[in-house]
Amino acid sequence: SPTMPDLVSSSAPVVLDTPLARHVLSGLSRQPRTLSSMYFYDEVGSRLFQQIMELPEYYPTRTEFGLLSRHRAAIAAALTPVDGAPLHLLELGAGDGLKTKILLRELLSNGADFTYAPVDISPSALQELSQSLSLELPTLRVQPLTAEYTAALPALSQVPGRKAVLFLGSNIGNFLPPDRLTFLQQLARHLAPDDRLLFGFDLRKDPRHIHAAYDDSQGVTAAFNLNLLTRLNHELQADFELEQWQHFPQYDPLEGVMRSFLVSRRAQQVHVGALGKTFSFAAWEAIHTENSYKFTLPQIEALAQAAGLRVQEVFTDEQHWFADVLLAPAE
Ligand code: AVJ
Secondary structure (H helix, E strand, C coil), X not given: CCCCCCCCCCCCCCXXXXXXXXXXXHHHHCCCEECCHHHHCCHXXXXXXXXXXXXXXXXXXXXXXXXXXXXXXXXXXXHCCCCCCCEEEEEECCCCCCCHHHHHHHHHHCCCCEEEEEEECCHHHHHHHHHHHHHHCCCCEECCEECCHHHHCHHHHHCCCEEEEEECCCHHHHCCHHHHHHHHXXXXXXCCCCCEEEEEEEECCCHHHHHHHCCCCCCHHHHHHHHHXXXXXXXXXXXXXXXXXXXXXXXXXXXXXXXXXXEECCCEEEEEHXXXXXXXXXXXXXXXXXXXXXXXXXXXHHHHHHCCEEEEEEEECCCCCEEEEEEEECC
């Protein structure tokens, strides 16, 4: 009954068994400490990311939006089956779909026969997207799915007809190189010869531009990174004191990767209630929270080849800051 004192919980804490809890246990128990950027996107995080996309320093979204507008006719043509067969257009990590709407409009105005299937890890982002699509593009057939990318792949083999998979925004940059290859190989396994992929890649450029995009003057990116700790406080009953942690992004021009960290400003202990565990952090110890890889075209070619794919066409902006690459199964 609710009035009975709970005598068990103090000696045997209830350990929560969720993907987030398991991830935090392993990520904070290892050295260096790591937490995955996959968990940035709760409701607040998704909203902060929308704010990031509007920042003057955050060039990727604006650049990709521009190149999609510029090349929309060619891209829509490349994605549309020549024989008029129905197309299943899957988008991994759709978010607010702002960039994708350029292509959706183009396909609709061409009279293409297609279903749009956005996949996102954030239920709130996906719900907002579905609502805005039903208002702005009421004739569009939409099949949303709340899932992490890799969980959405098996469903691909169930799709009977032609498929195209969108993975925009350089989301692929979050994967470590071996995971990136595995992901693309898995995806390639679900493709028939006429299926296509359109992948966004942030390209290498002046490191100062890249750095500024992840260290904006308004502190939105800092809030986005720190929100991960707020999420752990709420969902795992942790007691992170946000003032004791600092957003620290660093670009490595050798590896072409922007790494983001949360650095402990002093020696401190953090209790995570849902794990029944306390973690000790040394002064200035870092938690690695994100990788955002930047690419070269030869690297993209090599990646495609290693995954059993070929680069069919590269769409880019005038400055060559970003590329949307059309991939097809290799012969
Ligand atoms: C959504 C993964 C493409 O890596 O640039 C933005 C996320 N992190 N600012 C990126 C992000 C910090 C973004 N991606």
